Amino acid sequence: MMKAVVAHEYGAPDVLKFEEVPRPEPQDDEALVRIIASSVNPADPLTLSGKYAKEFGTHLPLIPGYDIAGIVEKTGANITKLKAGDAVYGYPTFGGGWAQYVTVKEWEVAAKPKSLNFVEAAAVPMGALTAWQSLADVAKLQPGQTILIHGGSGGVGSFAIQIAKARGAHVIATASTANQDLLKQLGTDVAVDYTKTKFEDVAKNVDAVLDPVGKETLARSYGVVKKGGIVMCLVALPDRAELQKRGIHGAAISAHPDAADLTQIAHLIDAGKIKPIVTQVLPLGEAIAAQQQAATHHTRGKIVLRIADEPKA
Numbered sequence: 001m002m003k004a005v006v007a008h009e010y011g012a013p014d015v016l017k018f019e020e021v022p023r024p025e026p027q028d029d030e031a032l033v034r035i036i037a038s039s040v041n042p043a044d045p046l047t048l049s050g051k052y053a054k055e056f057g058t059h060l061p062l063i064p065g066y067d068i069a070g071i072v073e074k075t076g077a078n079i080t081k082l083k084a085g086d087a088v089y090g091y092p093t094f095g096g097g098w099a100q101y102v103t104v105k106e107w108e109v110a111a112k113p114k115s116l117n118f119v120e121a122a123a124v125p126m127g128a129l130t131a132w133q134s135l136a137d138v139a140k141l142q143p144g145q146t147i148l149i150h151g152g153s154g155g156v157g158s159f160a161i162q163i164a165k166a167r168g169a170h171v172i173a174t175a176s177t178a179n180q181d182l183l184k185q186l187g188t189d190v191a192v193d194y195t196k197t198k199f200e201d202v203a204k205n206v207d208a209v210l211d212p213v214g215k216e217t218l219a220r221s222y223g224v225v226k227k228g229g230i231v232m233c234l235v236a237l238p239d240r241a242e243l244q245k246r247g248i249h250g251a252a253i254s255a256h257p258d259a260a261d262l263t264q265i266a267h268l269i270d271a272g273k274i275k276p277i278v279t280q281v282l283p284l285g286e287a288i289a290a291q292q293q294a295a296t297h298h299t300r301g302k303i304v305l306r307i308a309d310e311p312k313a
């Protein structure tokens with residue numbers, strides 16, 4: 001048996017129960033990971049609401065948690081790269097991270113960055129993969145290009161700023177007054193307080209926009225992109241009419257687990273180019289409060305759930 005945070009019905013965070021459930025057994029193409037830490041994403045309350053049941057095939061009972069850092073406990077017969085005792089971090093496609101154990105496919109995890117402890121490593125996967133896949137794979141951001149990153153203080157934005165700087169780009173990023181210091185600390189060239197300044201007054205003719213906010217912020221973003229540039233939307237579909245009118249590209253991002261991407265991100269972390277911002281560490285039993293915070297869309301950096309003590313080196 002194992003301790004886990006479980007939903008037996010879809011709904012608000014208070015449907016979650018902290019209880020004992022059977023420990024999963026790995027199939028031939030899976031590894032069992034003993035989780036040391038997990039973290040919290042805005043996708044957790046969305047999954048819990050039932051929104052992804054049709055879209056991605058999530059089903060009840062469900063254990064939330066798309067980010068994990070832990071140690072491989074045992075491996076299925078067809079696993080070739082992972083072995084018991086490996087320290088890994090990753091993104092199980094269907095969640096399950098808010099528990100003492102989870103089964104993963106080999107392509108969902110990679111070696112944990114050596115320079116991070118498990119709590120720090122658990123803050124990385126979904127946010128950093130989303131930022132990496134947007135900036136490197138979709139925008140193919142080049143040195144000298146300019147990117148506008150909305151929500152630069154959040155789970156995705158905080159990695160996007162650092163990845164953009166690591167790729168030699170010029171970064172304009174937005175957040176509220178309380179998070180202007182964090183934007184600067186992450187390397188932002190021009191920090192915009194969206195509560196005081198219209199970003200359009202500062203960002204003009206940019207090569208790319210990363211938008212995790214949507215609605216009015218997205219609607220106003222098309223006008224700041226130069227011809228041939230791109231708007232990457234995390235929470236909406238791009239407006240085709242706006243793209244055509246302005247001669248720009250649009251992409252709806254759908255981040256996915258990818259061991260090769262996680263390995264590249266780990267290299268950047270160990271090279272000191274990017275780091276996770278962990279603002280709160282809570283015990284697993286406080287997952288409801290953590291999920292309520294995630295639903296506000298005003299989290300600074302990441303909230304991590306500690307599940308077990310850091311193993312002795």
Ligand SMILES: NC(=O)c1ccc[n+]([C@@H]2O[C@H](COP(=O)([O-])OP(=O)(O)OC[C@H]3O[C@@H](n4cnc5c(N)ncnc54)[C@H](OP(=O)(O)O)[C@@H]3O)[C@@H](O)[C@H]2O)c1
Binds near residue numbers: 217
């Ligand atoms: N499509 C995908 O594959 C994918 C992947 C990951 C995440 N997402 C989505 O992307 C969104 C962001 O994720 P996240 O993990 O970064 O969320 P988060 O950690 O909650 O961060 C959101 C950030 O946005 C800032 N913000 C809120 N309103 C803003 C506004 N009007 N203008 C500029 N910044 C604003 C907040 O800063 P202040 O508190 O300073 O306002 C906060 O730091 C979520 O809706 C999530 O579901 C999508």
